Amino acid sequence: MIFAGIDIGSLTAKAVLLRHxxxxxxxxxxxxxxxxxxxxxxxxxxxxQAGLRIEEISLTCSTGYGRLEIPFADxxxxxxxxHGLGTFFSNKSVRTIIDxxxxxxxxxxxxxxxxxxxxxMNDKCAxxxxxxxxxxxxxxxxxxxxxxRFALRSRRPLPVSNKCSIFMxxxxxxxxYQGKRRENIAHGITVSIARRIASLTGKVTLQKGxxxxxxxxxxxxxxxxxxxxxxxxxxxxxxxxxxxxALGAACFAEKEYRRRMEGGKS
Amino acid sequence: MTIFNxxxxxxxxxxxxxxxxxxxxxxxxxGYFCSxxxxxxxxxxxxxxxxxxAVGSEGTSLGDTYFSSANCSFVRRVLDxxxxxxxxxxxxxxxxxxxxxxxxxxxxxSYAHPDTGFNYMLFVPHGRSEACLAQYGxxxxxxxxxxxxxxxxxxxxxxxxxxxxxxxxxxxxxxxIADSRRSAVVPISGTEFLSLxxxxxxxxxxxxxxxxxxxxxxxxxxxxxTEQAVxxxxxxxxxxxxxxxxxxxxxxxxxxxxxxxxxxxxxxxRPVQVGRDPLAALGERYLxxxxxxxxxxxxxxxxxxxxxxxxxxxxxxxxxEKLEFCSMxxxxxxxxxxxxxxxxxxxxxxxxxxxxxxxxQLKTRIQAFxxxxxxxx
Amino acid sequence: MITAGIDIGTRFVKICLVREGRILGSDIRELNGTFQDVxxxxxxxxxxxxxxxxxxxxxxxxxxxxxxxxxxxxxxxDEEMCAARAVWxxxxxxxxxxxxxxxxxxxxxxxxxxVVSDKAVNEKCAAGSGRFLDMIAGSLGIPVEEISSIAAxxxxxxxxxxxxxxxxxxxxxxxxxxxxxxxxxxAGILIAIAEKAQxxxxxxxxxxxxxxxxxxxxxxxxxxxxxxxxxxxxxxxxMDPQLAPAFGAALNAADRAxx
Numbered sequence: 048m049i050f051a052g053i054d055i056g057s058l059t060a061k062a063v064l065l066r067h068x069x070x071x072x073x074x075x076x077x078x079x080x081x082x083x084x085x086x087x088x089x090x091x092x093x094x095x096q097a098g099l100r101i102e103e104i105s106l107t108c109s110t111g112y113g114r115l116e117i118p119f120a121d122x123x124x125x126x127x128x129x130h131g132l133g134t135f136f137s138n139k140s141v142r143t144i145i146d147x148x149x150x151x152x153x154x155x156x157x158x159x160x161x162x163x164x165x166x167x168m169n170d171k172c173a174x175x176x177x178x179x180x181x182x183x184x185x186x187x188x189x190x191x192x193x194x195x196r197f198a199l200r201s202r203r204p205l206p207v208s209n210k211c212s213i214f215m216x217x218x219x220x221x222x223x224y225q226g227k228r229r230e231n232i233a234h235g236i237t238v239s240i241a242r243r244i245a246s247l248t249g250k251v252t253l254q255k256g257x258x259x260x261x262x263x264x265x266x267x268x269x270x271x272x273x274x275x276x277x278x279x280x281x282x283x284x285x286x287x288x289x290x291x292x293a294l295g296a297a298c299f300a301e302k303e304y305r306r307r308m309e310g311g312k313s
Numbered sequence: 314m315t316i317f318n319x320x321x322x323x324x325x326x327x328x329x330x331x332x333x334x335x336x337x338x339x340x341x342x343x344g345y346f347c348s349x350x351x352x353x354x355x356x357x358x359x360x361x362x363x364x365x366x367a368v369g370s371e372g373t374s375l376g377d378t379y380f381s382s383a384n385c386s387f388v389r390r391v392l393d394x395x396x397x398x399x400x401x402x403x404x405x406x407x408x409x410x411x412x413x414x415x416x417x418x419x420x421x422x423s424y425a426h427p428d429t430g431f432n433y434m435l436f437v438p439h440g441r442s443e444a445c446l447a448q449y450g451x452x453x454x455x456x457x458x459x460x461x462x463x464x465x466x467x468x469x470x471x472x473x474x475x476x477x478x479x480x481x482x483x484x485x486x487x488x489x490i491a492d493s494r495r496s497a498v499v500p501i502s503g504t505e506f507l508s509l510x511x512x513x514x515x516x517x518x519x520x521x522x523x524x525x526x527x528x529x530x531x532x533x534x535x536x537x538x539t540e541q542a543v544x545x546x547x548x549x550x551x552x553x554x555x556x557x558x559x560x561x562x563x564x565x566x567x568x569x570x571x572x573x574x575x576x577x578x579x580x581x582x583r584p585v586q587v588g589r590d591p592l593a594a595l596g597e598r599y600l601x602x603x604x605x606x607x608x609x610x611x612x613x614x615x616x617x618x619x620x621x622x623x624x625x626x627x628x629x630x631x632x633x634e635k636l637e638f639c640s641m642x643x644x645x646x647x648x649x650x651x652x653x654x655x656x657x658x659x660x661x662x663x664x665x666x667x668x669x670x671x672x673x674q675l676k677t678r679i680q681a682f683x684x685x686x687x688x689x690x
Numbered sequence: 691m692i693t694a695g696i697d698i699g700t701r702f703v704k705i706c707l708v709r710e711g712r713i714l715g716s717d718i719r720e721l722n723g724t725f726q727d728v729x730x731x732x733x734x735x736x737x738x739x740x741x742x743x744x745x746x747x748x749x750x751x752x753x754x755x756x757x758x759x760x761x762x763x764x765x766x767x768d769e770e771m772c773a774a775r776a777v778w779x780x781x782x783x784x785x786x787x788x789x790x791x792x793x794x795x796x797x798x799x800x801x802x803x804x805v806v807s808d809k810a811v812n813e814k815c816a817a818g819s820g821r822f823l824d825m826i827a828g829s830l831g832i833p834v835e836e837i838s839s840i841a842a843x844x845x846x847x848x849x850x851x852x853x854x855x856x857x858x859x860x861x862x863x864x865x866x867x868x869x870x871x872x873x874x875x876x877a878g879i880l881i882a883i884a885e886k887a888q889x890x891x892x893x894x895x896x897x898x899x900x901x902x903x904x905x906x907x908x909x910x911x912x913x914x915x916x917x918x919x920x921x922x923x924x925x926x927x928x929m930d931p932q933l934a935p936a937f938g939a940a941l942n943a944a945d946r947a948x949x
Contacts, residue, residue: 057860080867081868112673112677115676124680124684125677125680125681125684126677127677127685128684128685128688150860151674162685163685164685166681166685168674168677168678168681173857188722213793217700217755217793221755223725224698224721224725224756224759226726372849374885374886374888374919375889375892377889377893378889378892379893670850670861671857
């Protein structure tokens with residue numbers, strides 16, 4: 048029995064295949080022109096990895112901004128629930144997830160079954176999201192991956208606004224024009240984003256066992272600064288933190304399959 | 314042919330034939346804001362009360378000329394419509410200090426003076442005490458004198474009681490339709506109910522009663538919206554008039570079964586008690602009806618009302634609706650969500666701009682909330 | 691006397707060398723790489739363009755977002771002051787000047803003697819900025835010079851629903867992917883910026899005629915959309931509108947230096 052989870056985000060598409068409670072294939076790549084094209088392609092990749100045909104998938108669940116535009120998905124779940132369950136699958140001790148995606152950040156609190164208890168989302172303003180990091184890296188003239196490495200080399204973060212991506216960008220430009228060191232500007236950016244995230248976590252009651260997921264979680268400097276800003280050490284995950292949404296979707300696909308087998312309505 | 318098609322049509326238009334016909338019969342149209350302006354007084358003066366709304370708004374660029382971007386999108390859109398001439402069919406407007414944004418709407422409207430007839434400001438106290446009631450009585454008397462002079466008429470007790478009877482009838486019909494959603498088989502969706510409210514608050518009361526009677530007949534004849542809603546919702550908050558927003562809530566699997574909003578229960582709950590003095594009776598009803606967050610001394614009452622209705626209508630969750638920059642609902646939604654948590658009633662605050670974008674984000678938020686509520690059960 | 695006006699925007703350095711109210715030479719250069727290097731190169735290019743030597747320049751004035759970074763400037767002026775000075779110099783009839791640059795919309799009104807009487811900056815930023823337009827045209831593969839003529843062919847301009855520039859960008863990109871034609875997107879953005887300018891004009895009670903300077907002044911469709919909204923003609927300055935603030939800065943420097 049094989050279950051598929053597809054997560055079409057604003058910047059990346061991810062897919063996971065699950066068999067007997069084990070991840071047998073996973074892949075992520077930048078999104079294509081349409082959600083459907085992204086889903087088709089990323090699904091093709093994981094099927095190829097596992098040497099399977101699409102007919103062999105028992106059930107597919109979609110999530111992410113493009114979740115409603117994938118005709119071959121049998122069901123869909125919100126990103127919030129998927130990140131909750133996916134992370135729980137990856138590490139059973141997790142109770143709070145800080146997810147920083149391309150276009151939103153969310154904090155999800157889950158129960159001892161991986162089900163959502165509470166959540167907050169910041170989806171009105173792009174400051175602090177992956178997209179704003181990308182823009183700031185471009186302004187700074189470095190690759191996104193290097194932004195973190197630059198920031199890690201600095202001990203003195205320069206002040207950068209955390210109110211709006213555009214204002215952040217103006218601050219960064221001013222600092223650049225003044226000839227400040229790129230390392231310290233990069234550090235200023237990661238600290239500013241961490242503060243932004245920390246203010247979001249204040250809106251829920253954090254439960255012990257906090258982890259971080261989403262594309263931005265691969266930026267070591269941002270992770271370090273968030274840990275400092277909220278005073279915790281993140282719980283590690285067994286899988287790539289960018290795959291949590293897709294992994295959760297695959298778990299939901301399995302749940303949905305069992306429900307349908309038991310004669311529940313679809 | 315269902316009456317709900319015509320109702321939806323009325324709900325989505327700024328003006329309508331009913332108003333035009335009434336005008337030809339010598340009944341001018343008077344706009345009003347908020348739920349604390351007694352429609353009976355406008356009606357008794359021979360005019361048709363018209364609840365102001367931003368339906369059909371094209372943007373805020375003209376409204377932004379007078380308001381800042383930190384004002385709520387309701388006042389910006391309504392003023393914008395006014396400046397575009399959409400409300401030129403009105404013969405006057407009764408404004409109210411519902412909140413600071415609405416209060417300033419009066420100033421800006423007077424200053425920009427679109428061609429909408431007179432501007433009258435009704436000041437309503439922010440409380441329900443005896444002193445507030447007495448002051449509200451004075452304000453109503455002043456409004457009465459203004460209307461008498463303006464329309465060259467006399468607001469006799471007889472006329473007022475006659476209007477009260479009509480509006481009580483309208484309220485009773487709305488109440489009955491609203492109550493029909495108590496059963497497991499929901500005959501009418503929240504979106505349909507809101508369109509009903511939008512329609513009957515912009516047509517003469519006599520026509521409204523006729524429309525409501527037809528709607529009620531359909532419901533009694535076994536109209537079904539859904540037999541088994543995934544989630545039954547209670548909606549409360551400030552200004553909410555977008556059918557598209559409730560559609561979004563209901564397309565994700567929920568159905569709105571009860572509410573405490575201005576275009577909802579706040580409008581029709583509790584009839585005016587017939588007694589000796591019509592203005593006193595109106596004052597008592599309007600000031601002490603189901604309150605909105607502008608009333609400072611009734612937070613507990615509002616929470617109690619939500620709890621009572623939630624259990625009465627078998628609602629699974631509460632949606633707290635708030636417009637960006639709504640000063641009233643900012644505090645209220647915070648307190649409400651805390652209080653409701655104590656009683657284990659799940660709630661979510663949805664902040665939005667009136668007719669705003671970001672539908673994708675809102676959809677995710679709503680779906681996640683529904684999933685969370687369903688997982689509890 | 692020769693004076694230099696140096697306008698440091700968020701994307702371009704613009705330099706204008708001026709003698710007796712006439713432009714001797716100029717340079718517009720994108721700001722990438724080290725700021726001081728770009729500035730030096732641009733200044734050198736402007737000198738070459740004018741065919742003069744550095745020592746002939748008596749006074750230098752800086753303006754724009756990065757004006758504080760021009761270390762050797764004799765004066766630093768507000769953007770509005772410079773844009774207004776340039777426009778009034780070329781057209782004493784001008785009463786309202788809109789500077790539509792890459793990030794901000796600046797407005798100022800002029801008295802009949804060319805004195806700035808009122809100023810305004812748009813409150814909400816980048817969703818309707820030149821930079822945003824640039825970004826979108828870039829992702830549509832449309833060169834800047836063609837934006838106007840392509841937008842003009844739109845029959846149903848697309849209206850953005852997001853006010854955050856970053857989200858508006860992804861909204862627009864998703865629309866492009868859904869098949870909304872580029873012309874409708876560009877027309878929608880330009881109309882949104884024009885509406886913003888129109889609101890600012892109404893808010894300050896500015897009077898006609900309105901003159902547009904800054905990068906957007908180069909886009910006739912924008913000027914036409916603004917004129918349609920205002921109900922009266924929008925004037926175009928008789929020089930590269932992008933260079934106007936730098937020109938104004940040089941003029942102001944000459945005024946200040948007494949010549």
